[in-house]
Amino acid sequence: GQQVMQIPQYQHVQEGEDFTTYCNSSTTLSNIQWYKQRPGGHPVFLIQLVKSGEVKKQKRLTFQFGEAKKNSSLHITATQTTDVGTYFCAGQESNYQLIWGAGTKLIIKP
Amino acid sequence: SQTIHQWPATLVQPVGSPLSLECTVEGTSNPNLYWYRQAAGRGLQLLFYSVGIGQISSEVPQNLSASRPQDRQFILSSKKLLLSDSGFYLCAWSPSSIQPQHFGDGTRLSIL
Numbered sequence: 001g002q003q004v005m006q007i008p009q010y011q012h013v014q015e016g017e018d019f020t021t022y023c024n025s026s027t028t029l030s031n032i033q034w035y036k037q038r039p040g041g042h043p044v045f046l047i048q049l050v051k052s053g054e055v056k057k058q059k060r061l062t063f064q065f066g067e068a069k070k071n072s073s074l075h076i077t078a079t080q081t082t083d084v085g086t087y088f089c090a091g092q093e094s095n096y097q098l099i100w101g102a103g104t105k106l107i108i109k110p
Numbered sequence: 111s112q113t114i115h116q117w118p119a120t121l122v123q124p125v126g127s128p129l130s131l132e133c134t135v136e137g138t139s140n141p142n143l144y145w146y147r148q149a150a151g152r153g154l155q156l157l158f159y160s161v162g163i164g165q166i167s168s169e170v171p172q173n174l175s176a177s178r179p180q181d182r183q184f185i186l187s188s189k190k191l192l193l194s195d196s197g198f199y200l201c202a203w204s205p206s207s208i209q210p211q212h213f214g215d216g217t218r219l220s221i222l
Contacts, residue, residue, distance in 0.1 A: 043213050048209075097159065098211070
């Protein structure tokens with residue numbers, strides 16, 4: 001069955017450093033979605049990528065969808081304390097349920 | 111605008127007791143509805159989803175069940191809770207199966 005692997009599980013960074021999380025699917029996706037879950041909160045939708053090779057930016061966040069539509073990444077430039085949380089990718093084949101990655105927890109070192 | 115309400119926010123139940131969690135959506139019609147469970151520090155496990163009234167698909171066999179008695183109401187139930195049912199239960203909705211999902215605030219369920 002379809003699987004979405006997300007790495008790393010955790011990433012510790014100093015405030016101001018960059019952060020990246022990666023997702024890889026075993027199958028070609030029709031779209032991939034990214035969500036952020038703050039500690040104690042619920043997942044919040046960030047973005048959806050649909051096109052091969054697509055790159056989208058939201059302020060300091062850059063989202064990429066691979067050419068083969070099997071992988072995706074989220075890069076945060078110059079992390080801030082407000083970025084703390086767990087970032088999930090969720091991939092979807094056409095008209096099938098979302099398959100969620102396990103999440104990457106962003107931790108800011110004190 | 112659309113809103114999703116989920117209650118209660120926290121719940122402590124003894125093993126073997128029944129469960130009923132309710133989720134309602136406002137501001138949209140015929141949404142797709144979802145129940146997820148999240149163990150502490152883990153990812154999201156899809157339990158049930160529904161594309162319409164009375165239509166429930168189960169993703170994981172267990173002692174939980176779901177019902178959709180009205181278009182914008184989704185209920186998660188159990189007749190007898192197990193210790194392993196502890197977790198963070200999240201309800202979500204989406205306009206269609208290919209559009210993003212929007213989550214409620216969740217219910218933290220502890221089984222004693």
